[in-house]
Amino acid sequence: MRSKEGDDTESLSLPVDLIIEILTKLPPRSLSRLICLSKLWLSIIHGKYFNDLYLTRSSTRPRLLLHRYCHDTRRSHYSSLSSGLSLGDSITLPGCQISPPVRGLICCVDHDSSIVVIGNPSTGQFLTLTDAITDKIFFGYDPVNDLYKVLSMYFVHDIDGSVVLEKSQVLTLGGAQESWRVIECKYPYYPGTQGICHNGVVYYGAWSNLTDRRSVVVGFDLRSEEFSLITLPEDVQIVSRFESDLVRYNGKIALVNVSLTRKFDLWVLMDVKKHEWSKYSVVAPTCDFFRCRGTIETGELIFEQLYFGDQFSILYYDPKQDKARRVDLERSGDTTSSGRKLFVDHVESPMFLPRKFIH
Structure with missing residues (x-):
């Protein structure tokens, strides 16, 4: 289709629409090699329409x-898994604190070096955001303005020993700002779960008062950059960051706590404005120690193994048909790994992360 490198006068044997159709069926790492074919292919693959x-x-x-997460190297390793549970593309990033994937991108932080990293497991690329003095990081996407944003929070101990929010900062990827921007949060709280981005809002569980550990869900609107508090049902608590988490349940946000028995409850947020929740009681198909990670598009509940030896197990459970299937993943000699965590709803993204992604 071209006579020599750099020649953009190639005679196309296929219409552009058909080329785009073909390219959408290729894996992202193959696309990274095709951008060298011509300026036309480069512009297609890097274009917003194609992405x-x-x-x-x-x-x-x-x-x-x-x-x-490998404790010895203090680095995180990410691998995507297909429906057949075969390991796909992977990426290695510094740091241990992570945020769930957002439209194919992930975010993690290395507290020792104050570095926040955005990565794309599908392309193997990542970019580094410096000058991030942070304790907690959340990552989300504003669909109205088509912008990715990173929310960073730094906490200090007050004179009475309580933990208070010292500073909240936001960085917009691809926005007009050049550095972290301080924003105001009028609510005292300390995050207790991972954050989930849903319809332009990042939700995470928190304790609004560490003295009596009153539990709430915080919503950070990525468009307005304002915080809100959502009350939980009476007697529903966020136990700890190891035992409580927010997950996706059939397209909604849900709070789940680790249970030492087969029975556990999912508290599903039905109405954000009215703070309405519904309880769904589930009886897991095994008595082993598994943690619920939410549902996938088939309606199956996904469980990850809490304690593991030579292998890591994933459990699929269909509550309607009361059927379960278990898949064991080998550790592949990763003897220094100090923990694993599974995320659902990860999608492959062709987005490239050059330095100019941050203006």
């Missing part, structure tokens, strides 16, 4: 994302 089309189609076949 949005690719993500739309990827969302119909979401994958699982497996995170492994």
Whole structure:
């Protein structure tokens, strides 16, 4: 299609629409090699139209994302898993604190070096955001303005020993700002779960008062950059960051606590404005120690193994048909891994992360 490198006068044997159709069926790492073919292919693959089309189609076949943290190297390893549970593309990033994937991108922080990293497991690329003095990081996407944002929070101990929020900062990827921007949060709280981005809002569980550990869900609107508090049902508590988490349940946000028995409850947020929750009681198909990670597009509940030896197990459970299937993943000699965590609804993204992604 071209006579020599750099020649953009190639005679196309295929219309552009058909080329785009073909490219959307290729894996992202193959696309990274095709951008060298010509300026036309480069402009197509890097274009917003192609990226949005690719993500739309990827969302119909979401994958699982497996995170492994190595304590010795203080680095995180991410691998995507197909529906057949075969390990796909992977990426290695510094740091241990992570945020769930957002439209194919992930975010993690290395507290020792104050570095926040944005990565794309599908392309193997990442970019580094410096000058992030932070204790907690949350990552989300504003669909109205088509912007990714990172929320960073720093906490200090007050004179009475309580933990208070010292500073909240936001950085917009691809926005007009050049550095972290301080924003105001009028609510005292300390985050207790991971954050989940849903319809332009990042939700996470928190304790609004560490003295009596009153539990709430915080919502951070990525468009207005304002915080709100959502009350939980009476007697529903966030136990700890190891035992409580927010997950996706059939397209909604839900709070789940680790249970030492087969029975556990999912508290599903039905109405954000009215603070209405519904309880769904589930009896897991095993008495082993598994943690619920939410549902996938088939309606199956996904469980990850809490304690593991030579292998890591994933459990799929269909509550309607009361059927379960278990898949064991080998550790592949990763003897220094100090923990693993599974994320659902990860999609392959063709987005490239050059330095100019942050203006």
